Structures are given as C-alpha cells and as structure tokens.
Amino acid sequence: MSTGLPLEPSDDELRRLLDDAVRRVVAHIGSLPSQPADGTAEAHGASALARALIEREAPEKGAEAGPLLDLLFEKAIPASFNNAGPGFMAYIPGGGQPYAAVADLISAGVNRYVGVFAPAPALVQLETNVIRWFVRAVGYPESAGGFLTSGGSLANFSAVVAARHEKLLENFLKGTLYVSDQGHHCIRKAALLAGFPAANVREIPSDPAFRMRLDALQSRVAADRAAGFTPFLVAASAGTTNTGAVDDLDALADFAAREGLWLHTDAAYGGFFALTARGRAALSGLERADSIVLDPHKGLFMPYGSGCLLVKDPAALRRSHSVQAHYMPGMQDDADSVDFCEISPELSRNFRGLAVWLSIKLCGLAAFRASLDEKLDLAMEAVEAVRGIPGMTIVAEPQLSLFAFRLTVPGASRTEMNRLNRDLMDRVNARQRVLLTGTLIGEDFAIRMCILSFRTHADRVRMALEDLREAVREL
Numbered sequence: 001m002s003t004g005l006p007l008e009p010s011d012d013e014l015r016r017l018l019d020d021a022v023r024r025v026v027a028h029i030g031s032l033p034s035q036p037a038d039g040t041a042e043a044h045g046a047s048a049l050a051r052a053l054i055e056r057e058a059p060e061k062g063a064e065a066g067p068l069l070d071l072l073f074e075k076a077i078p079a080s081f082n083n084a085g086p087g088f089m090a091y092i093p094g095g096g097q098p099y100a101a102v103a104d105l106i107s108a109g110v111n112r113y114v115g116v117f118a119p120a121p122a123l124v125q126l127e128t129n130v131i132r133w134f135v136r137a138v139g140y141p142e143s144a145g146g147f148l149t150s151g152g153s154l155a156n157f158s159a160v161v162a163a164r165h166e167k168l169l170e171n172f173l174k175g176t177l178y179v180s181d182q183g184h185h186c187i188r189k190a191a192l193l194a195g196f197p198a199a200n201v202r203e204i205p206s207d208p209a210f211r212m213r214l215d216a217l218q219s220r221v222a223a224d225r226a227a228g229f230t231p232f233l234v235a236a237s238a239g240t241t242n243t244g245a246v247d248d249l250d251a252l253a254d255f256a257a258r259e260g261l262w263l264h265t266d267a268a269y270g271g272f273f274a275l276t277a278r279g280r281a282a283l284s285g286l287e288r289a290d291s292i293v294l295d296p297h298k299g300l301f302m303p304y305g306s307g308c309l310l311v312k313d314p315a316a317l318r319r320s321h322s323v324q325a326h327y328m329p330g331m332q333d334d335a336d337s338v339d340f341c342e343i344s345p346e347l348s349r350n351f352r353g354l355a356v357w358l359s360i361k362l363c364g365l366a367a368f369r370a371s372l373d374e375k376l377d378l379a380m381e382a383v384e385a386v387r388g389i390p391g392m393t394i395v396a397e398p399q400l401s402l403f404a405f406r407l408t409v410p411g412a413s414r415t416e417m418n419r420l421n422r423d424l425m426d427r428v429n430a431r432q433r434v435l436l437t438g439t440l441i442g443e444d445f446a447i448r449m450c451i452l453s454f455r456t457h458a459d460r461v462r463m464a465l466e467d468l469r470e471a472v473r474e475l
C-alpha cells in the first residue's frame, strides 16, 4: 500500500508533481472556451459528487498524486461554473489571469514573509508599487496609500473601521452610515462586523438610473442628527452589482464635505474602468472619496483572492489598525516603506501583490486598459442588439459594462412576466455557451449581462445574442 509522498519531496518528486499539475492547468485553460458555461447544471451531477466527496476523517496514509489530480481535473473542477471562461456574464465575472497563477505558485513556493517590511523589504516594495499604480489609476494624490486584501468584502470592512475610528472614536453606537438600496450587501456586513447595530445602516432609495438619491440622503441625515444620531459615513457605489449603476460621486463628495462625513466609494466592480478615458468620465469624482475599494479579481482579471482598499490619508489606516507588541520586529518610520500589518487587519499573509505585479509587468498596463475598453464597447453593442429584439425593454442602461433587460408582454401580469423572464434566462443558459443571472428590480425580475472577463470577445457576445433571440422565439 502506498504511503504517499514525504513532507519534503526530492527535487525529482517535486518536479514530477509540478509537471503533472502544470500540464493539467495549461490544458484546462486551453479548453475554457469549449467547456460548458455552467458545470453545476443537474446533468453534470455536481451536487451528487459534492455529497460523495464528504470525508470526515483525514487520511492517515498518503496517496498517489495522479488519482488525486484526476479527481480534481476530471470531476470536481468540471462540476462548477466556468467562471474563468469567456461565456461567464453572470454576477460580476472574476478573472483568472494565468500569469497571476504563475505568480501565486512562486509566492507560495518561496513562502517569504511580507506582513512586515523588515523580513522581505524588496518583496514588500513590489507590492507597495502595486498600491502606487492603483493610487495613480483612481486619480488619488501620491500621498495616498492602502493595502491588498483577499477581496472587496474585507476591503470594505477595513474602510468602515477606518471611518469609524476617524469620525467616532470609541463611543460609536450612535453612529449611522448610509448606502443606497442598490449598494452591495458587504457594506451591511462590514458595519455589522465593525460593531454597529444593523439598524444603523440607513438604506437610501435610488433614482430611476439606480443612483443614490441625494435629496433622500440629505433628509435622512438631517432626521438622524435631529434624533440624536451621529451620521459619519456615506458608502457610494461605483458600479453596483445589480445594474452597474454609478452614484453621482461629485454630488456625494460635495454633500459629505458639507456635512463632515467620511465618503467611501465601493468601486469593487467599476473602479478599474478608471484606466480608460470613458471609464474615467463615468466615474467622475471617484478621486474625491476618502477611501475606495477596488477588486483586482474583477476589473483587473486576477484570480480570486485579490481586493484592495485605498485611503487618501493612509495615516487613518494606521490609527485604526495598528497594535504594538514587544516580540514584533521594528516597524518603519518612512512613508515609502510600508508594514502592511500596521495598516491592515492581517499579520501573516500570502504575498498577494506578486500576482498583480507580475501580470502588469509582463503585459503592460496598456493591455489591461485596452481590454477594459473592449468590454465597454461590447456592452454598448450588446445593449443595442438586445434593444432590437421585439418586446425587449432595457431596464438598466450600461453605465459601464453591465446592463439589465426584460421581455415585456402586453397584458401579462407581473407574476407571469417574471416567470416568463426566468424561463427565458434558463433557456439561454441551457445552451451552455454563456451564463447569465437575474435580479429583482423592485418586484420585477430582470436579466443581467455583465461583460468583464478578459476572455470575453465579440464572438462570445454574438453567441449570447443568438441564444437570446432563439430562446425568445421558443417561448
């Protein structure tokens, strides 16, 4: 019976395993365009497989690598959304940049310590450069700073913690924060984790373009002050998950400045469009926020595990996140040499900056800019084509690369129309070339198309439109 591999492999053992894994990853990436868009569909037996894989006890003995990799690549991976493929237009597509995967292999392979500057100064500097590039991308002054997180939710959490500390200090239970009814639910979660009662998160209604209504915000803030609360934070959206709406960031910045509120902008989906001229125009006022969340694993096409919080005054991060201990190495005084543990929740952590650094160094930022521009073009072309389908209504125009639509049938009730549109979406998805998801806008079900993958090009959008037209004909 095999006893598997030793904890420390020989060079040959390690190379064999790497070769086998790399060969499979390369083949997988090559086959992404022809993989079904949704491997969780019942026909693929995904939930039965998940149940079959339940294992309560860790194996005492090791096993051969081949069958384990077979299980992964032949069964478990195919039984999932093909969210790294070109047909993924559901939710907010994540990326899957292969150079980033190579970087993750290197960073885990060398396993250096980047939570503190002193143990790996040159590596920390590379990650700090990534932050500097992002600071430029959003139009912040060079003095701004920030850190990379595992994703947008954690980045939004630290933004709420920083704002709480700057505006409320320790007695914060009367502090209230404001987000539109279209804002991402991770803002509510961030508030909860930061210690606020759920009711302190005020949901502000949005206008017909799904942007936070300034008049409603103004009156809610005034009412809260009159009732003895302390308004402290407005969380704007720069690209909502529901419909891609960008709040009026300039108007919110004026309002926040007048009222002495911290303005945070959740640009997890939309922020990297600031690299393009059209995106910058759509995100006008982004740089006026006190803090901004970006998700490289969305708009910069990175694999999952890459979020970012930028703060105009990085000292605010230090004030809200720094805790000292005698056993720690000395921290840096100089603003250019960052100890990530001083400005973020984590101490030991992976070297996540290498993925972004290597991808941008290898491809150049212009390649990312061009790809984002392509997404803006594709969304405009797609929305015009959808508009041209008889009976189709555009419920949310693309402000960036996401729009929502529904088929309307004169005389049909809301329930019938919702059922019809769910059916329409299911029929498109059943063709397995693209995956779309829907949402409720008020009580109306709408289908969304979010074009964000660097792998999605005109041919795939054409397939989506063909499948949509055919599905409409079938109804």
Ligand SMILES: Cc1ncc(COP(=O)(O)O)c(C=O)c1O
Pocket (backbone or CB within 6 Å): 092, 150, 151, 152, 153, 154, 184, 186, 239, 240, 241, 266, 267, 268, 269, 295, 307
């Ligand atoms: C607008 C927006 N904000 C925040 C998040 C949360 O980010 P993450 O999933 O990276 O935690 C998402 C996720 O889709 C999002 O679309």
